[in-house]
Amino acid sequence: MTQNKEITTLDDIKQLVDLFYGKVREDDLLADIFNGVIQDNWPAHLEKMYRFWQTVLLGEHTYYGSPFAPHARLPVQGEHFDRWKLLFIQTVDDNFIGEKAAEAKFRAEKMAEMFQLKIAYVKANTTHGDHEG
Ligand code: HEM
Numbered sequence: 001m002t003q004n005k006e007i008t009t010l011d012d013i014k015q016l017v018d019l020f021y022g023k024v025r026e027d028d029l030l031a032d033i034f035n036g037v038i039q040d041n042w043p044a045h046l047e048k049m050y051r052f053w054q055t056v057l058l059g060e061h062t063y064y065g066s067p068f069a070p071h072a073r074l075p076v077q078g079e080h081f082d083r084w085k086l087l088f089i090q091t092v093d094d095n096f097i098g099e100k101a102a103e104a105k106f107r108a109e110k111m112a113e114m115f116q117l118k119i120a121y122v123k124a125n126t127t128h129g130d131h132e133g
Pocket residue numbers: 030033034037038045048049052065066067068070071074076080081084107108111112115
């Protein structure tokens with residue numbers, strides 16, 4: 001058994017991200033949604049996610065995107081976010097310990113909450129006849 005470690009370097013971030021999306025890609029509920037959008041661009045998606053978490057957890061500003069935009073019209077509901085959070089928390093707890101590990105879980109929870117609120121808002125403000133799809 002490997003010992004859980006602190007998240008301190010970009011390599012730790014890469015390990016976290018690779019393990020998490022490894023689970024996502026095998027998940028009965030989430031795999032099709034991710035693969036439908038990302039298709040064969042997984043390396044680019046993972047690169048982006050390394051930069052995202054490097055920025056959030058290590059304070060090294062390498063991510064300059066808009067995190068919410070690609071989620072606005074995904075076919076996702078509470079159950080998808082619950083699964084996403086479960087897999088993320090499992091990945092962190094199975095491999096890491098310490099302050100940054102706790103922060104990773106906290107930030108993921110907060111962003112999931114914000115994404116869900118925004119998706120509900122987008123839906124409520126999309127009337128039939130708007131550009132759907
Ligand atoms: C059910 C939950 C979720 C699903 C199905 C999902 C799906 C996706 C997909 C398919 C993309 C790629 C979009 C593209 O390449 O066009 C993406 C990007 C991304 N996701 Fe999620 N996501 C979920 C939750 C979250 C959460 C909770 C976070 C917060 C940590 C997050 C952070 C990001 C970021 C930062 C990007 C990159 C955005 C950019 O293009 O700059 N996602 N997500």
